[in-house]
Amino acid sequence: MDLSGVIDAFSVHLEAERGFSANTVKSYRSDLVRLVDFAIERGAESAEDIDLELLRDWLWHGSQSGLAKSTLARRAAAARSLSSWLARTHATPTNAAARLRAPKSDHHLPRVLTREQMAGILRRVAERASTHDPLAVRDLAVVELLYASALRVSELTGLDLGDIDLGRLTVRVLGKGSKERVVPFGIPAKEALVEWLDRSRQALTDETAPASPVFVGARGKRITSRAVYDLVSGLLSTVPGSGPSGPHTLRHTAATHLLDGGADLRAVQEMLGHASLGTTQLYTHVSTERLKESYRLAHPRS
Numbered sequence: 001m002d003l004s005g006v007i008d009a010f011s012v013h014l015e016a017e018r019g020f021s022a023n024t025v026k027s028y029r030s031d032l033v034r035l036v037d038f039a040i041e042r043g044a045e046s047a048e049d050i051d052l053e054l055l056r057d058w059l060w061h062g063s064q065s066g067l068a069k070s071t072l073a074r075r076a077a078a079a080r081s082l083s084s085w086l087a088r089t090h091a092t093p094t095n096a097a098a099r100l101r102a103p104k105s106d107h108h109l110p111r112v113l114t115r116e117q118m119a120g121i122l123r124r125v126a127e128r129a130s131t132h133d134p135l136a137v138r139d140l141a142v143v144e145l146l147y148a149s150a151l152r153v154s155e156l157t158g159l160d161l162g163d164i165d166l167g168r169l170t171v172r173v174l175g176k177g178s179k180e181r182v183v184p185f186g187i188p189a190k191e192a193l194v195e196w197l198d199r200s201r202q203a204l205t206d207e208t209a210p211a212s213p214v215f216v217g218a219r220g221k222r223i224t225s226r227a228v229y230d231l232v233s234g235l236l237s238t239v240p241g242s243g244p245s246g247p248h249t250l251r252h253t254a255a256t257h258l259l260d261g262g263a264d265l266r267a268v269q270e271m272l273g274h275a276s277l278g279t280t281q282l283y284t285h286v287s288t289e290r291l292k293e294s295y296r297l298a299h300p301r302s
């Protein structure tokens with residue numbers, strides 16, 4: 001199998017057999033296409049030519065060109081996954097990347113809003129929604145649900161009407177790896193959803209067509225991740241603080257506020273859909289740093 005065919009077949013494997021999301025498959029493919037281009041430039045003609053030395057050389061060239069450690073770590077992970085699959089399917093005699101290592105990525109604490117900042121954002125969105133403009137009402141429901149349930153943006157945009165249970169205050173989402181989970185939300189999010197679903201959504205949808213998406217755009221089609229990103233980014237642009245300004249900031253904020261309020265770490269892990277508890281523990285570090293900062297500012301002998 002030629003190198004281009006290898007990437008195509010591996011992409012199918014990731015999506016069909018391992019259940020990876022389209023975004024994850026796209027990310028792996030992008031990295032591996034760069035690997036194949038690098039290998040071809042060095043005379044490789046088949047998968048067997050991609051050995052450990054070539055992989056290390058590829059990562060080294062990436063580091064010399066200024067790639068971030070997180071990018072190098074992601075590239076190494078993609079290469080290891082491909083190499084393991086090639087060995088399992090007997091396309092290569094050995095797993096060339098078994099001993100491949102990449103620099104550990106720099107761990108930066110995520111951006112987290114204070115409760116006051118989050119309350120301010122919600123007030124602003126609620127003020128817009130009070131005009132009863134359908135898109136403004138939708139935006140309030142989007143922000144309330146993102147913050148209430150700590151959803152990923154892809155999970156929110158993928159919601160269908162049958163996924164919302166207003167009676168039980170839960171939403172069923174399909175997370176990474178096609179894993180389904182049920183996540184709670186609170187009364188403010190319910191009220192925003194009721195206003196959107198019962199009074200405003202029909203103004204944007206064609207009732208003669210299947211109307212399954214919970215959130216739609218101005219033309220009645222399912223809302224896109226880009227639209228949600230633009231919404232949240234615009235709201236965060238006026239909030240003091242540095243760091244990312246997309247929907248994931250609301251997810252980080254919700255998780256941190258849950259732990260600040262005494263929520264059990266494993267319960268938060270389940271709510272977020274994290275496979276590893278270690279990923280969720282990042283938010284305990286955020287809480288600790290916030291406590292330290294409060295101490296430094298408030299204690300007379302800090």
